[in-house]
Amino acid sequence: MPVTDPIADMLTRIRNAVQVRHESLEIPASRMKSSLLKLMVEEGFISSFAAGDEESAEKKLDVQLRYYEDKTPVIQGLKRVSKPGLRVYVGKNEVPRYFGGLGVAFMSTSKGVMTGQQARRQGVGGELLFYIW
Incomplete structure (x- = not known):
């Protein structure tokens, strides 16, 4: 059965794995998820991620x-924040600081996926995907 919101599915899998203290988890692969996970590694929220074994028909990210x-x-x-039924866009002057800067906003902009701080620095707005803290 296809997933209607793959980013929300990824976040739910991470949230569930963190709650039960798993060391690792697998999620279905996509370019958007890979770029979001790369930003999470840069921000220090996860240790690493890698493409799963290529033998299986469905590509996974570990x-x-x-x-x-x-x-x-x-x-x-x-x-x-932004869902398929209600997209949330912010301008370059409206990029939020979550928890007074303790949380990180992830955005999809015309220059690619980036954090809210990077978007403010580059002066771009876009779709506000999610917050992590």
């Missing part, structure tokens, strides 16, 4: 979650 020394997860929360 995501390694990140935890502190006392086993508390680095990812405290994820919130989807």
Whole structure:
């Protein structure tokens, strides 16, 4: 059965894996998910990700979650903002700071997928995908 919102599906899989303290998880692969996971690695929310085995018909991404020394997860929360039924766009002067800068906004812009801070720096707006903190 096809997924109507693949980004929300990815976020839900990550949220569920973090809640039960899994070390890693698999998600179906796409270019958008790969670029979002790359940004999550750069921001320090996950350890790494890699393409799964090429033998299977369905391509997967293996995501390694990140935890502190006392086993508390680095990812405290994820919130989807723009949905297929209600897209949320922000201008270059309206890019939000989530939790006063402690959270990170992920955006899809005309210059590619980037964080809210990168979008402010480059002076672009776009679709506000989700927040992570």
